[in-house]
Amino acid sequence: MKRSVKSAATDRNFVVALARGLDVLRAFRPNDGMLGNQEIAARTNLPKPTISRLTYTLTKLGYLTPVPRFEKYQLAPAAMALGYAALANLGIRSLSEPFRDELMRQTGGACAIGARDRLSMIYFGQSRSSMTVGVQLDVGSRIPIATTAMGRAYFWALPAEERAQLLREFREHYGSRWAKMRDGLEQAGEMVAKYGFVISAGEWQDDVHAAGVALTLNDGTGPYAFNCGAPAFRFTEERLRNDIGPRLLAMVRNIEAALGGLAAPQPKKTEPKKNKSGGKVARIVEGLG
Structure with missing residues (x-):
């Protein structure tokens, strides 16, 4: 950090x-x-x-x-x-591989797992095929937290104190661009609360659409986040919401089941109230929640 x-x-x-x-x-x-x-x-x-x-x-x-x-x-x-030693010690990378490969086959999208690297997420596991040629990312690639599905899923899995610190870093780093990014993060928070996953449709790169889901463990590592993405013409916003997001969420829940006691229990979901300016999610995004 x-x-x-x-x-x-x-x-x-x-x-x-x-x-x-x-x-x-x-x-x-x-x-x-x-x-x-x-x-x-x-x-x-x-x-x-x-x-x-x-x-x-x-x-x-x-x-x-x-x-x-x-x-x-x-x-x-x-x-x-050093990098290979770190990868070897990330058990979640190898454990999640068959799940990622299966989702890749089901959806035709690239499926990756990543962890935070300062203001970015860094891929340490990637499943892709010839069908995902439009997604030119591999192990070691970095993507921004604030505008990507993987990054937003990670952001909302953080404890409140760490999330507030990251918000301060965002404001300092992005300057005038932060206001628009903040709105995207607020919408992502509402989506996580309602559906358990987030999406990014052209907000990072115009031609890339993806869904994201976080995974929190009880062993002190992480949180980590998964995404499933493809060129925009293949993963429309409608498909992200109705197909890709739910499939990715189910995959992460299956990984949690495979991990047994290592996976952190999921909080009970409550239907979020419609947030006006200054609502709960907005206050958190402003670092005031």
């Missing part, structure tokens, strides 16, 4: 140099290949001289491999090993 400069400066246990080194590794995204110091500096908002020292250190430690011909770096096996 991203820490503000103020909180880092007042936390004596926070090692700024380590955080900056990890930010350099995080700058590399799927399909990036190589990055130069200037590109890394732009992505991390750190001075180029600082980046030069960090990439030098990470090279010496074996986490980056220099490519002198291009004056760039790429992730080394030691860095990739």
Whole structure:
């Protein structure tokens, strides 16, 4: 989770140099290949001289491999090993795979599971086929929390205090764009309360529609969230509401059953009241609930 400069400066246990080194590794995204110091500096908002020292250190430690011909770096096996170790320890990834594969076959949509990475969700499991060619996402891909079905499902599964903190980060990060995103989150909250799933129809990418459902465990990990998406012409809003969303919700409930005692009990659903401006869901979205 991203820490503000103020909180880092007042936390004596926070090692700024380590955080900056990890930010350099995080700058590399799927399909990036190589990055130069200037590109890394732009992505991390750190001075180029600082980046030069960090990439030098990470090279010496074996986490980056220099490519002198291009004056760039790429992730080394030691860095990739961290990611593979994390994936191996995520039991929910392997347990959910047959469920995701089955939903993919039933719907023709891509089905993924993800977890939070700052203001994004990061895929750590993905089931897709040739029918989902329009959804170019794979393990390691990041999508925004505020505008996607997976992200919104995750958001409403958070405890109130964590949700309020995330809202503050949204407002700071998105600025003038936040008002429209806030409305989408409010509608998602109403939909979760009523149906147990959320949808995003072209709110992240015009040509991608998806439904999302969260999964909360009792072992202290997560929450996680699943989505099922496809090109907009295949998953219309009507189909998302009447077919894809209910199927995805049933899949997550089946995963909860397979997990047994690890899955957190689901709260009883109550029919939400129609929210006027300033209603309960609106207050939560404003960080006042």
